Amino acid sequence: MKLEFKNVEKSFGPHRVIRDISLSVEFSHVLCLIGPSGGGKSTLLRMLAGLEPLSSGEIYLDDTRQPSDEVSLRHFRKRLGVVFQAYNLFPHLSALENVVLPLVEVHRLSRDDANKRARSVLERLRLEKEEAKRPSALSGGQKQRVAIARALAIHPEMLLFDEPTSALDPEMTAEVLDVIAELKKEDRKFVMVTHEMGFARQIADVVAFIAEGKVLEIADAPSFFESPKSEEAKLFLSKILKY
Amino acid sequence: MIARALFDSPDRPASRVARFVNLLVVLLLVSGGSYALLAQSISDWSPVWAYRASFLQGWVTTIWLSVLSLICSLIFGLIAAMARRSSFMPLRSLSVIYVELIRGTPLLVQIYFFFYVVFDKVGLDNRYIAGVLILSLFTGAYIAEMIRAGIESIPASQWESARAIGLSTQQTYRLVIFPQAFRQILPPLAGQLASLVKDSSLLSVLGLSEFTQSALQVNSATYSTLESFLPLAIGYLILTLPISLAAKKLEALFRYEA
Numbered sequence: 001m002k003l004e005f006k007n008v009e010k011s012f013g014p015h016r017v018i019r020d021i022s023l024s025v026e027f028s029h030v031l032c033l034i035g036p037s038g039g040g041k042s043t044l045l046r047m048l049a050g051l052e053p054l055s056s057g058e059i060y061l062d063d064t065r066q067p068s069d070e071v072s073l074r075h076f077r078k079r080l081g082v083v084f085q086a087y088n089l090f091p092h093l094s095a096l097e098n099v100v101l102p103l104v105e106v107h108r109l110s111r112d113d114a115n116k117r118a119r120s121v122l123e124r125l126r127l128e129k130e131e132a133k134r135p136s137a138l139s140g141g142q143k144q145r146v147a148i149a150r151a152l153a154i155h156p157e158m159l160l161f162d163e164p165t166s167a168l169d170p171e172m173t174a175e176v177l178d179v180i181a182e183l184k185k186e187d188r189k190f191v192m193v194t195h196e197m198g199f200a201r202q203i204a205d206v207v208a209f210i211a212e213g214k215v216l217e218i219a220d221a222p223s224f225f226e227s228p229k230s231e232e233a234k235l236f237l238s239k240i241l242k243y
Numbered sequence: 244m245i246a247r248a249l250f251d252s253p254d255r256p257a258s259r260v261a262r263f264v265n266l267l268v269v270l271l272l273v274s275g276g277s278y279a280l281l282a283q284s285i286s287d288w289s290p291v292w293a294y295r296a297s298f299l300q301g302w303v304t305t306i307w308l309s310v311l312s313l314i315c316s317l318i319f320g321l322i323a324a325m326a327r328r329s330s331f332m333p334l335r336s337l338s339v340i341y342v343e344l345i346r347g348t349p350l351l352v353q354i355y356f357f358f359y360v361v362f363d364k365v366g367l368d369n370r371y372i373a374g375v376l377i378l379s380l381f382t383g384a385y386i387a388e389m390i391r392a393g394i395e396s397i398p399a400s401q402w403e404s405a406r407a408i409g410l411s412t413q414q415t416y417r418l419v420i421f422p423q424a425f426r427q428i429l430p431p432l433a434g435q436l437a438s439l440v441k442d443s444s445l446l447s448v449l450g451l452s453e454f455t456q457s458a459l460q461v462n463s464a465t466y467s468t469l470e471s472f473l474p475l476a477i478g479y480l481i482l483t484l485p486i487s488l489a490a491k492k493l494e495a496l497f498r499y500e501a
Binding site: 051075080084088089105106150 | 410
């Protein structure tokens with residue numbers, strides 16, 4: 001998987017969140033975006049997902065340029081599966097219906113095929129017993145696994161995780177991270193913003209360290225965690241590993 | 244013991260029997276009181292009874308006037324609410340002006356204004372169609388605000404999620420926003436629709452032979468005011484109570500935690 005940013009900028013009003021990022025990364029399976037809060041990781045991921053319009057610059061995914069008009073962006077988004085921190089499930093639909101909705105409405109599967117595919121994905125994530133429940137009846141970990149099922153079922157080219165465990169307690173965090181680790185074994189490709197350093201170290205092929213709206217370091221995971229080059233990354237890791 | 248029979252609170256809930264008995268006793272007291280109050284004034288039902296066909300015919304007219312207005316006002320309300328959310332500014336302003344003008348003026352004034360000024364100019368002289376249109380314009384303005392508030396109560400994360408899975412704007416409204424907004428809108432909407440049924444009584448000033456008009460005619464023919472208007476009140480209650488009950492049923496059906 002190849003990811004390229006060319007002079008990407010993003011401002012919210014006078015606030016520059018992403019400052020002239022240019023980079024080119026190739027990774028076999030997993031790219032983790034890490035760094036201090038408010039540094040621009042999530043914004044970067046959301047731009048990659050086509051959910052946040054760029055103020056300027058270009059993004060390429062496997063050498064195809066991300067379109068900028070809303071209609072082509074919609075087709076672009078269809079190829080990606082996004083998982084949010086707050087799950088963002090549809091509260092009026094059951095777990096199964098949440099997974100089925102994009103299959104039927106966006107990917108034009110028949111209702112039968114969509115049900116079949118949704119059930120098999122839910123089963124793989126050990127959610128077959130919860131398929132009829134609405135999100136309000138599910139635990140946080142279950143909700144996030146349904147959200148992952150929704151993203152997986154469309155057979156995306158790439159998955160994007162935006163701090164998928166930040167809203168979960170340690171036990172549920174483990175439950176969700178287990179699922180994500182399995183995805184790597186299944187040969188899925190994904191980009192993940194995370195604060196779980198142990199997990200990032202274990203699963204990432206490549207790590208990008210982002211702070212103050214800039215990508216300060218890109219390295220393969222072992223070398224980043226053992227010998228970070230930038231001062232900011234050293235400081236960040238020492239703070240995080242202190243306790 | 245007396246406290247158990249009369250009070251109901253979350254930490255000490257009353258039994259079903261106690262609740263039913265309470266309702267029954269209060270109902271009896273209210274109807275007994277009303278009877279004591281009115282028995283003297285009601286002399287004779289026979290003159291009014293003679294006009295029962297007229298009452299029934301007026302009541303039926305009120306029903307279909309209400310049903311037609313209900314449908315049209317939902318359409319007007321939806322159009323105005325969507326216009327209010329449009330990115331095209333003239334449309335947005337138009338929607339604000341419509342809602343504020345209608346909500347800020349009395350229905351009676353609107354009835355006269357639309358019928359004798361606007362509809363007269365465009366040559367619409369069917370009083371029933373005019374009545375339905377006026378009532379729908381009136382109720383539509385209130386419904387527009389309810390729909391708008393309902394849509395705005397849906398968090399931005401739902402829009403984002405819908406965009407992320409590739410839904411178009413139209414699909415997002417249909418599959419994600421409206422189903423959730425509907426639950427928010429339902430209770431005030433039911434109240435507004437019950438009001439619509441009652442508001443239709445003002446159309447009597449156009450000489451429509453609806454329910455209120457029949458009561459007015461019976462009253463002027465028989466001079467028995469109470470006997471003419473009591474059935475009127477009951478007739479409207481028969482229409483509005485089911486709306487409240489149906490709304491409660493629907494609410495329970497759509498209940499889920501956000």
